[in-house]
Amino acid sequence: MRRIGIVGAGQAGLVLGIGLRQLGYDVTVFAERSAQDVRAGRLISNQCLFAPALERERELGINFWDADAPPVREVAFAAAGEGAEPAIAWRVGLDRPAQSVDQRVKVSDWMGEFDRLGGELRIRRVGPDELDECAREFELLVVAAGRGPQFDSLFPRDDERSTYREPQRAIGIFYVAGKIDAVPGLTFGMSHVGEFFLLPVLSVHGSVHGLGFFGVPGGPMDVWDGVADVEQHYETARKLLRAHYPWQAALLDEARPVASADLLHGRITPVVRRPVGTLPSGRKVLAMGDTAVTNDPIGGQGANMAARAARAYQEAIVERGDRPFDEEFMHDAFARYWQHARPATRFNNDLLAPPPEHVLATLDTAQHVPEVAHRFAHLFENPADYEGWLGDPEAAMQYLRATGLR
Ligand SMILES: Cc1cc2nc3c(=O)[nH]c(=O)nc-3n(C[C@H](O)[C@H](O)[C@H](O)COP(=O)(O)OP(=O)(O)OC[C@H]3O[C@@H](n4cnc5c(N)ncnc54)[C@H](O)[C@@H]3O)c2cc1C
Structure with missing residues (x-):
């Protein structure tokens, strides 16, 4: 052979x-x-796999963790506004659950x-x-x-x-365990200084949550360079939540870091x-x-x-x-x-770029039209839908007008 x-x-x-x-x-x-x-x-990663990739593993019979990995059934999105509450917030179910198993x-x-x-x-x-x-x-x-x-x-x-040509985010992720008030799925928060996500993961230590921050370089979320250990990372993460995602300020109050090796800092070009x-x-x-x-x-x-x-x-x-x-x-x-x-x-x-008008309009409309939220959330598993829709301002606005809300 x-x-x-x-x-x-x-x-x-x-x-x-x-x-x-x-x-x-x-x-x-x-x-x-x-x-x-x-x-x-x-x-190594936070490795959320969506349905098509999971399907490939199932075809090969190497999906060894389906019974134990917490299913990622929903996507919850929120964008920071002026006050303590998000300016935009919606959540929607995924047609087929995603999954994150520690690499x-x-x-x-x-x-x-x-x-x-x-x-x-x-x-x-x-x-x-x-x-x-x-x-x-x-x-x-x-x-x-x-x-x-x-x-x-x-x-x-x-x-x-x-x-x-340069990294676009300063990245800091770690694994936490404990009582976490979140949807059974992917929580994604956006602000003009960066993003965060939270995700249930089956790790080497069992069921945990991965919490990641993506800071615009040089901005107030670009904070990881001097963070040496997991306790410092935990305190930094709480500060970032309070400062930039105030509706999530209490997210880590009853959670603790899992292990000293379960953190990752860096920048990727x-x-x-x-x-x-x-x-x-x-x-x-x-x-x-x-x-x-x-x-x-x-x-x-x-x-x-x-x-x-x-x-x-x-x-x-x-x-x-x-x-x-x-x-x-x-x-x-x-x-x-x-x-x-x-x-x-x-x-x-x-x-990674500041969201243009048609993307903000889409995220806003998603609060009122579940089909728009559904379509946006499924871009993660089917990015092929992006080019003819959200990647094209004219097509995106036309689609929104068809919802009757724009
Ligand atoms: C913080 C973070 C979060 C992420 N979250 C997600 C997510 O939610 N969803 C998602 O889809 N992706 C995510 N990713 C990306 C994902 O982890 C990678 O894209 C994916 O692992 C790439 O797979 P790979 O096999 O190409 O490379 P790798 O997974 O990096 O594997 C390469 C392997 O090659 C080995 N290697 C390197 N050099 C050599 C050498 N010279 N000789 C022999 N072996 C070598 C390495 O040790 C490694 O084992 C994330 C990445 C990071 C950093």
């Missing part, structure tokens, strides 16, 4: 690796850390599953200089090593497809890269997941996109039959993925 190598054991690499292994491909995954180290390590749980369990299926797992970091030596062994080498600059020169920025890299030997390698397209987590798209990439790449590999995995194949595989990644990236990037 054809030999495929995958660098990186994350949401993208493992879903592809397991899917191909189930079809009998000879697959090797290079994982930076062992399953035990991942499970015992620091928080430390998922990755470690999936590494075990990949091994059980006869895949070869090598615990080894493969740096850019070692790719050529690696690529020699395989007919196709996929680089699914997450975000960051390590493969910058191999997969350079695609200037036409990349909107930003959104980028779309050229997906086909050329190694010094002339061999080609294909980027996948965050290595190919990195988004800010504000729109909760990255892990969902990684699952889509795994499906698109697997389909392209299977359709290739016995023909070589050449450059043309690689561009074709990425093009399949980009059909989904393009609207998801645009939706996500637009969320």
Whole structure:
């Protein structure tokens, strides 16, 4: 059977690796850390997966946590106004629940599953200089090593497809447990200085909530650089809620941080890269997941996109039959993925910009017209709806006028 190598054991690499292994491909995954180290390590993400990505995991039979993971059934949105109450507030049900399972749980369990299926797992970091030596062994080498600059020169920025050159948010998330007064789902708060979200998560410590803040750089929510430990993070989070989301001021009063490793601070530069890299030997390698397209987590798209990439790449590999995995194949595989990644990236990037008039009007109308709230909330699982609707001011206003309220 054809030999495929995958660098990186994350949401993208493992879903592809397991899917191909189930079809009998000879697959090797290079994982930076062992399953035990991942499970015992620091928080990786907040990983809310919406229905289409969950469907892919269910098709592969790797949805090991459906019985335990708290379902994300609703989306509650609120935008800060002048006073203590939000200027806009609405909540709506999701047609199919979303779910967040700690990536430390998922990755470690999936590494075990990949091994059980006869895949070869090598615990080894493969740096850019070692790719050529690696690529020699395989007919196709996929680089699914997450975000960051390590493969910058191999997969350079695609200037036409990349909107930003700098991080657009200062991010701080942590896990809390205790009594939390929130909808059974995703709570999203917006203000002109940044956003916050709250989400139930099945973590390595059981059922918790993930609370994340996204501060506009240089503004009053850009506060994480000096925060050293989880207690300081907890106090900072309470201050941010009181100052910028006063209707949520008491949210953490009866909740406590879960563990010292369950926090994450940082800034992410959104980028779309050229997906086909050329190694010094002339061999080609294909980027996948965050290595190919990195988004800010504000729109909760990255892990969902990684699952889509795994499906698109697997389909392209299977359709290739016995023909070589050449450059043309690689561009074709990425093009399949980009059909989904393009609207998801645009939706996500637009969320980082100050909301234009038609978006504010839509969020406002959603308070009175449940169909508008429903459509907005489902953009997270179906960003393809964005381009012809909210991404187009004229179409968005026309849609609102049809509701009779504008
Ligand atoms: C704070 C935060 C919140 C988020 N919330 C959401 C959300 O709600 N919904 C959502 O869809 N997405 C979310 N994301 C994004 C999501 O986590 C990522 O987009 C997703 O994990 C990307 O998957 P991946 O497999 O491409 O990369 P990763 O998950 O980063 O996996 C890459 C793997 O490769 C390994 N690796 C790296 N370098 C090497 C190397 N040289 N050799 C070998 N192995 C290597 C890494 O250790 C890692 O295990 C969030 C991200 C953050 C930071």
